[in-house]
Amino acid sequence: MKRKITLKHIAKELEVSISTVSKALKNSEEISRDTKEKIQAFAKLYNYRPNNIAVSLKNKRTKNIGVIIPDIVHHFFTTVISGVEKEANSKGYNVIVCLSDESFDKEVINMEMLANGSIDGFIMSLSSETQQKKDYNHLKEVTDQGIPLVLFDRVTQSVDCDKVIIDDQLGAYEATKKLLNQGKRKIALITVDDYLSVGTERTKGFIRAHKDLGIPYLEKNILKMPTMEMEEGIIREFLTKADYDAIICVNEIFAVFGMKVAKETGKKIPQDVSVIGFTDGLLSKYANPSLTAIAQHGELMGETAARMLIKRIEDESDDEFPFQTKILQPTLIERDSTIN
Amino acid sequence: MKRKITLKHIAKELEVSISTVSKALKNSEEISRDTKEKIQAFAKLYNYRPNNIAVSLKNKRTKNIGVIIPDIVHHFFTTVISGVEKEANSKGYNVIVCLSDESFDKEVINMEMLANGSIDGFIMSLSSETQQKKDYNHLKEVTDQGIPLVLFDRVTQSVDCDKVIIDDQLGAYEATKKLLNQGKRKIALITVDDYLSVGTERTKGFIRAHKDLGIPYLEKNILKMPTMEMEEGIIREFLTKADYDAIICVNEIFAVFGMKVAKETGKKIPQDVSVIGFTDGLLSKYANPSLTAIAQHGELMGETAARMLIKRIEDESDDEFPFQTKILQPTLIERDSTIN
DNA sequence: TATTAACACGAAAACGTTTGCGAGACACTT
DNA sequence: AAGTGTCTCGCAAACGTTTTCGTGTTAATA
Structure with missing residues (x-):
């Protein structure tokens, strides 16, 4: 069992400092060509990969998106996940999926769990229980903390955030x-x-x-x-x-x-x-x-939601642009159960 | 926008040290009743929640499980996810879902991405391309690093790990x-x-x-x-x-x-x-x-895989128990397309 | 009164990164 | 000889925790 190699290991082995290694691997101008080449070669040889957790802690960016849906067995939600995954992956994000099982409590628990640093933003569809109770405090807490949220399909007007729905x-x-x-x-x-x-x-x-x-x-x-x-x-x-x-x-x-x-x-x-x-x-x-x-068009909906969310996440400017609601057009697919 | 509160904030506010706060919130015997009560009350008031990332970095435990499947639109895989999610959630784990889209390359990329600290273990089903190429080096690298892996449904004998399949x-x-x-x-x-x-x-x-x-x-x-x-x-x-x-x-x-x-x-x-x-x-x-x-029985398969994985993850003892292959029994559900 | 034990708390290292800044070495200018 | 500038590199702080160990205070014991 070979343990993961870290900057510290490389630094010790090559008798340089950790910061030099870090900078060399980022191709910083600060480091001489010789040193960079030596360090990069060594890193490649030992297949060095930065530890995601440490990078997340430092940068306050996890590159994770939290998706909370009421149910995964309904085909519609499955296609949405598929769309989110596709778009997210192409931008270097991972997708954490949580199921609320149409339960308010599970929805709250899942949100709280993920909101404590695990994700950079949420994509979700409200559970039926939440829609019945009309209690959206958990959503508001999350947005209050500055965590971007995109609601899809089952949305509410009571929460200020981006939304994507079909007509x-x-x-x-x-x-x-x-x-x-x-x-x-x-x-x-x-x-x-x-x-x-x-x-x-x-x-x-x-x-x-x-x-x-x-x-x-x-x-x-x-x-x-x-x-x-x-x-x-x-x-x-x-x-x-x-x-x-x-x-x-x-x-x-x-x-x-x-x-x-x-x-x-x-x-x-x-x-x-x-x-x-x-x-x-x-x-x-x-x-x-x-x-x-x-x-x-669940897949399109997922892609759209992911795109909106990532845009929000990666928006550096402080002048926040206003929340959008994208309305997708449904399509009637004619088959044999109707007369054509 | 109220920022997340940290131990440091509580410590400064209450004029105690960070370690005292940490211990008080864990109800440590080391701290006096008075101080504990004061700190706990304050923490509750400001809704303090530890930062998952920091805890992960410290403990080298992410409480995340990576699931890599070829496809999510097939009903079978959906039910597996559902089972994994259920079992994982009940044990305090989150589920990160990645789709390989039946592609070898995407499978490798996803694994590498997650293996750098994002997860404590993998549950996966091989992509068809991987099964064709018979190239399992990415799996071996992961297990070599000591990351537990459970293969389900589409498995291979070439990799030593826990497996769960149906007969x-x-x-x-x-x-x-x-x-x-x-x-x-x-x-x-x-x-x-x-x-x-x-x-x-x-x-x-x-x-x-x-x-x-x-x-x-x-x-x-x-x-x-x-x-x-x-x-x-x-x-x-x-x-x-x-x-x-x-x-x-x-x-x-x-x-x-x-x-x-x-x-x-x-x-x-x-x-x-x-x-x-x-x-x-x-x-x-x-x-x-x-x-x-x-x-x-996809759901059962997911639950079983998750249970095996978590057992492996949480196993403290160094004397590793041997890898298991659980074989689930399929069930014939008789309906109207056959004579009964 | 001197010694010891129990108690309550803080300092600091550690997890693995990133990054601003300071500093040594050397060459060049006046 | 003193001053200035350029290249490289390392120090140290920071992200937010956890945990070991040390220490000062107080109370109990001899």
């Missing part, structure tokens, strides 16, 4: 409009309770599309699930009782399950019932029939 | 046996090239099941995909030419797509064709018909 309302609006234009008049909407920002926005888009086209929407055809978690019973009961000719779902799991129930009750897709889901993930692509979906 | 051969064996026992005699196997350990093992299990039951397997019914990536053309061509009454696939995406092609050619599932896929993810659960799957 959820627009996504729902366009999906609804498409179905209405095809003559569907009894669209069912399976969404989530209003405490989740995405729920509210998507419902708004659904209603606005109806209003704009002068078509009444059916209040009783709107199902608000308590959480994003799948509860087959609720959806099955709703769909067996409802009278509908199309379904729009807040995520692809609900949509695929909705299709299943519809088929079980003898309806043909897309002729009798058209189905559209949010989140264009694997399920949508490989469902049978394949699912028309509103793509949320 | 891939057994999974394939049982799936094959089940189908053979149901009278299927023309099973198609869609797997991957042998350079991926999972490909080899699963193919072995497939063949062994045939041998054990004295039934010949059809060499021409085995398709070895170049990578784990979906290439619809190859699978479609294979399945339209082949004569088969069942399909076993190396992952669920292939399986779901296989079902689709089978259905397109007029075959009924599961009556005419039974289908079984590896990886019991969302796709399997929500496919139509739902997919019988060999569960790989």
Whole structure:
């Protein structure tokens, strides 16, 4: 077991001072050519690499980004991580991932843990519990300390920071409009309770599309699930009782399950019932029939968030530029669960 | 913007030394009750938290675990991360995730980056490129430095370290046996090239099941995909030419797509064709018909790997215990794509 | 009263870097 | 001979902790 070599070792071996070694490895003008070459050769030979922790302590820069998400099994968040990782890595940053499991307490604990020097900035999406409680003190503490924060997807207006979201309302609006234009008049909407920002926005888009086209929407055809978690019973009961000719779902799991129930009750897709889901993930692509979906561009969202964060981190000037909210456009991916 | 408070600040404010503050906050016996109470109260009031970086430098313990995986979009890896995160978090560790993107170079870069003090140990699954090149020097360098490493799923015998895998051969064996026992005699196997350990093992299990039951397997019914990536053309061509009454696939995406092609050619599932896929993810659960799957228990694998790693990290004794390879048992989850 | 023990605290080194500044050696100018 | 300048390099502080050891004070013992 060969231990890691440090500046001190090199210095002792070459009989120079630690500072000389440090400067030589940085190609400082202060050091003579001879000495530099000798030191650099030695360092290369022994494969010297500076200790990240020590450098972090000295520079007060960790080159780490903390990402806190409610859940990693949802495809959307996975793609976001992927985007963050890509952008971060290309700029020399590592990504520390923490899961809040939709729990307020875990979110707070994770933030506090990372805020004590482990990271240079946060990228996060609020847990559902946090959105319910509307308690954002942990976010404020972090920003108060001058740690940059970028919120994505599940955001709040109560915290001043950079944000990146998709235009959820627009996504729902366009999906609804498409179905209405095809003559569907009894669209069912399976969404989530209003405490989740995405729920509210998507419902708004659904209603606005109806209003704009002068078509009444059916209040009783709107199902608000308590959480994003799948509860087959609720959806099955709703769909067996409802009278509908199309379904729009807040995520692809609900949509695929909705299709299943519809088929079980003898309806043909897309002729009798058209189905559209949010989140264009694997399920949508490989469902049978394949699912028309509103793509949320998670990877792009992750990249964007990372870019905004790193810009903030590396901004030396004291005159802080104002916080931005980037709004990404959703895309309707047409497949076989709707008529084209 | 209130800056983070340090021991030094507390010491100056309370007119004691830094060491006294440090000890008082650790409830050391050395410090008098009065002083401790005063210091603790002050620390709580100003919400003092030790700087992780400084503690890491001092203790040579980062409380970070590095996880390097080839890909995060595959459901299996996602569940592994989830398991690692859970176990790590419960023991006070954070998880740094890096993606190799199946690239040897990115794997090496990520490892080197993290190995310079950022983490206390690695959990990783080899990239396909690494498995092809059979170049494991970056792993050896890390273990040589005394950094613990746990390999999971895609492992190699060339590196001495802890490992956790599932019995891939057994999974394939049982799936094959089940189908053979149901009278299927023309099973198609869609797997991957042998350079991926999972490909080899699963193919072995497939063949062994045939041998054990004295039934010949059809060499021409085995398709070895170049990578784990979906290439619809190859699978479609294979399945339209082949004569088969069942399909076993190396992952669920292939399986779901296989079902689709089978259905397109007029075959009924599961009556005419039974289908079984590896990886019991969302796709399997929500496919139509739902997919019988060999569960790989990714979350358990992650938890196990994390537990082994942390045990290694926190092992103080010098007499190192021998490396272990834990073999998890796969589980056959029966659903509607096979006859039950 | 002198000795010792217990107690409470501080000084300082250490972890591995970075960096401003001072200083010795040498050559050159006046 | 004294002053000035240039090159190299080392000293030391700093980042924020932890921990060993030393020391001054007080109380208990002989």
